Amino acid sequence: MNLKSRIRFGLNKRLCWLGVLLVSSVTPVHAATQEIRALFQPDPAQPNKNVFINKTPNSGYCANYPDQCVENGMFSIQLPIRFDSIRPLNPSDVVAIQVPGNWRQLIVSNPETQETETMEVRISGVGSEFHLSHPATQLTGQSDLLKAHQQLWINRSWVYAPLPCLYSGVGAYGPSSYRFFWKTPMAAYCTKSAAYYIPSMYFDTLDIAYELRTPNPLGMSTGIYTGSITYSVINRGDFDFGPMMQASDGSITLDFVLDVQHTLKVDIPPGGNHVLLEPQGGWQGWLESGRRPTRLYRDQTFNISASSKFTMKLECEHDLGFGDGCAIMNRETGYAGAVDVSVSLPHGLTDSAGRPVRKMPLGRTATAPFQPGIYVDRKPGTLHFEVAEQYTNWLIDNAGDKPYKGNITVIWDSEVH
Template identity: 30%
Template sequence: MFSTKIISAFTASRLFSTSVLLWLLTAPLDGQTAEVTVSARYKGNVTGAFENTTPQASFCSIWVGVCKDFQAFTVSLPLTYDKVSTHQAANPREQFYIKLPARRTVQVVHEKGIDTHQLVFEITHSSQKIQGDTNFSNTANPVFTAYPQGGCSYLRTYLTAHRAYYLWATRLPESPSPCYSSGQGGQPKEVYFTPVSDMGIGYRLTMPSALRMKQGLYRGSASFTVGPGGDFDLGDGVSNLNSPTLTINFELDVQHAFVLNFPAASDRAVLEPPGGWSRWLGGGTPPSRLERSLRLNLWSTGPFKVYKTCQYDQGTSCGIRNGAGHQVPVDVALTLPSSVQHANAPVQRLTIPTGRASALAFDMAMPVAGQSGQLHFDVVSQHVKSMLDYPGSVYQGDVTVLFDATL
């Protein structure tokens, strides 16, 4: 009987997740850059979806139900300024006015520099608090209206004690048009001085598939100009703007799930002819091959690599050796569930290379949860014939197969 001792080593289970987090920083000093961080997290769920971990914008404390219905995330922006508005001015820039930035593509880079992906960021909603001018009635507040003009549509307005909050939807987030308004209680040509604060946005973040991202933290950023003619254009009559620029940082934390199970006693693979030895021992023809396949079960949501090391190297194969020093090669191959791909192709008896530098890279078409594959060991015909010259001997050697989900 020929036996081959196989010692298989596997990486520890890993949880691979992506998060987009938004941390609201304190408002900058005048002239400094305003900055926020948007973040999201992926923790190996089977859908491949990111979990938003960004704190909601302050306007969501006013309109809780509306924010729950959003098909978007929200965040507060640390921008404040004073605005002089003229009721129903012929030039929209002299009314209350805001033009939002166009869609932006952002590159995020893995913290180790080993992977890059692109995000698409676009603003879907806007909100601010406008402190009313006490020289006029509450309802003259320039955002107290259900009829904003231009590229925004009305969602909500809230008025209290000379303060008004608005919430507008952006009609065309990929390329917004200016939005402007005058209060329903104002009179033509009335001029209002209004401090503006509590700015918040709803945003849509189109992210890459986490299933094809390497584990780790990805970072990127986008900078926007603020003020007349800027990416965030606030119209004319603006003063005391606390920052001429806004930087939005993006962080995606990807933590994939990876678990690999083998049945008990899989640390030994006994190679036999197809159908066993009985046919050959009974005087039949020599076996054409010796083989053994070990079943495995895999749970994975992200890419991983596989390679082998050998006690006895023999070309691209591992060797097994008898007591007389005679050695033959064992081919080691891998079959994986259909959701796992190598070079965009299914994995069927794919030869496992020797050494980390030659490792095979696998991607996920979709998450795998407990599906089965096989590890194959084969000695082909010409080498079986040479083994038969040493009847009664035992061939053995160690093969270590490594599944690396840390990449």
């Protein structure tokens, strides 16, 4: 009997995306768009690490201060959104910054399989560089530039984050500019109050850091999952720099692309595709004493690497015309007998109910999906082939000194919908 294995894989299709709109205006009628991409590929060196890896190039804060972001598990992007003051700032006027620092859900979907998953995102930091109409020394009358920036605001310079925002250690200044970045543990206003008259000022870009909670990729099919979330950029909206500031864009849309690239590979040892069914201990008992065997069988091992759901089924050269299994046949006489095929899978792979897979019957109808709990890398499984006693007697009685043969194709299929 010949054993063949065939593995089917889904194809990954890449999506194209449009770049961020770069035009700014003091009227918030445009929308800024940014793609955020994350990838899952199983890692044989870390089979328990089943997470997406962010693949969006850092810009802004995390590009300049990568160690800070690695330490805090953050990623950042810089958006071309400008905030302009709508009138001069008088002493005690405030710039109040709020971002969506709480977790928000969105749905990502795979257009090929129609599968959907829920993920979460939150904005974990905000920053920019503001530009003053005049040097800070001129506005405050303080000749020392650092002290001028510190005295320009009632609650010190912008390196010091007002609560509930948190300090990030970032502060870089010029005569009339100041770069800052604050961590945002929640969605709440963080306020700076002017201590002097400022004729005008603007924030030239918007830096945001973000955190993601992605779905378990082991429960997702291979392919591209996409989804979007849109934030308002208006006074008392999701992103807000306070009533004194007018944004150049009215909204921010984050387009998420989760790329799932699973592994499903089965290796059968050399010669393992030729399965010889025999009694336990061989045919000696039959040849020497006429003792009938109670069954014919063979266990064939294979190595499997799997990070995705998959099903198994059989394709048969011969069958008995009833039931779901395959058969072996004497090609001259036409006599045939059923061959029961079952599978045992290694630790880490379970049935659809989460139970270990031990001698699960296979047939021409696909099984319910097997599910990896971890990435299984080249772990041994077993195909069990057996002719039961009823058919063993039938085959022996009708052998006529001719062999029984049949091709059984075992299919491991990752196209699970």
